[in-house]
Amino acid sequence: MIDALLILNTGSSSLKFQVFARDGLAMLMAGKLTGIGGDTRLAFRLGPAGARDDSALACADHEAALATVIDLIDRHDEDWRLVAVAHRIVHGGSRFTGPVVVTPQVAAALEALIPLAPLHQPHNLAGLAAARALAPGAVNIACFDTAFHAGHEALFHSFALPADLRDKGVRRYGFHGLSYAWIATWLGREEPDLAAGRVVAAHLGNGASLCAIAGGRSIDTTMGMTALDGLPMGTRVGAIDAGAVTYMMRAFGHDPDTMDAILYERSGLKGLSGISNDVAALLASSDPGAAFALDYFALKVAQFIAVMAVSMGGIDTLVFTGGIGENAAPVRDAILERIAFLGDIQVRVVPADEERMMAIQAGALLGAA
Structure with missing residues (x-):
């Protein structure tokens, strides 16, 4: 039995996914659904060198798209057990400075951040809601694009605004943190x-x-x-x-x-x-x-x-x-x-690999738990 991590990156009409083995982080499956809500296409491959499989289907919403992914995993797995689903969440605000297990309280806090990332956050959370409904036995983990920048000094994260506004969270957060965390990880391993x-x-x-x-x-x-x-x-x-x-x-x-x-x-x-x-x-x-x-x-x-x-x-x-x-x-x-x-x-x-970075974070969080 291979404990597996499902990594999701949910967009407005797309769902990118990868499946990694928890131990060793071997990539087991990768794919993408596009055109969710209309003429949906699914493309995926098994393993990093597997043949590409491309097909047309209909997915009315993100829950239907994730159901397709879970069914795909069930049909192609080699004794995999889905233990966690990690979600790319664009905005973590000042509260979430690292990956967290999603509880109802965490989900509510993430919904409150929608105005700060209106193009991304609602779709990220739609994928999270779908996973909680369709994979109830798996731990849901939020990985944040803002977290890599959470340690910025005030000199770098402040706007030149009055203190009462800065104290209410009007500040610089930064994004693409999962991509930058991967760059830092890759350089540390390959070119220290x-x-x-x-x-x-x-x-x-x-x-x-x-x-x-x-x-x-x-x-x-x-x-x-x-x-x-x-x-x-x-x-x-x-x-x-x-x-x-x-x-x-x-x-x-x-x-x-x-x-x-x-x-x-x-x-x-x-x-x-x-x-x-x-x-x-x-x-x-x-x-x-x-x-x-x-x-x-x-x-x-x-x-x-x-x-x-x-x-x-x-x-x-x-x-x-x-x-x-x-x-x-x-x-x-x-x-x-x-x-x-x-x-x-x-x-x-350096090729971007946000999904592997999320798998690293999710695996570390599960190990700590």
Whole structure:
């Protein structure tokens, strides 16, 4: 009998999953459901080198999608016993600074954080609710994207706001922490000399941010209270003058929901190019808007790398990860060209593996329990 960990990353219309053996963390199964709520497709493989299986089906909601995953595990397992389900939760606020077993009280606290991550948190919690209903014998564990940054000094997590607002939780939290925790873990195992130094990790994808990591610990990051600040992203604006937001509300009559739609869904590479948030499509396009969007993105990443370097007193290593960071060499080259003045820097490309990081955290939490 193999005790197994099911790792879930739940999006608005997708569900990514991996199954790991608890002992040794061998990957047993990996897959993804897309188009939940419509024409759903399931793609999965058994083991890291298994053949891909792709099929169409209908999943009305996240509970139906997870039921499909559990049925898939039941049909393909080799004497696996599901002992825990680990969930990626984007926002843990100031309370959750590491992985936790989910109780009804924890679930209620996570629901209260929905306004801080409106694009992600509701879907993360939908996956959690489905798992509690469909796998009642398994322990549910929440792993947080904010937790890696929980040790930031006040100098780095504060906004220049009055104390009464800061005391109510209006502060910088940072995100992509599971990705950055994996980078720190990978460097510590594979290149400990680099891990001991000053690292800027660049998680560049449809969501994008940077993290200053010194001695394996997060010092600073570009995202703030929500997953909107810092770098421009696929459809998110990144850093913007707060006065520009209030101006648009007053001048154009936009309410908060309309502003959320503009800032989260219509901006970034999509808004700059007027074409797409897909970097591959932008690289292939001859439209001047595509080139402008990519140049802007490279400029802002380079500028914020310098910001992260200041937070650590220098930079020794730059690590690219995420869909753009791993696959878009022209974008990496444009960024590196702009920071050449910083001198000799070690550069690495490390594939993101948030699911394995979650498996590590879940296994450690189960062992401690």
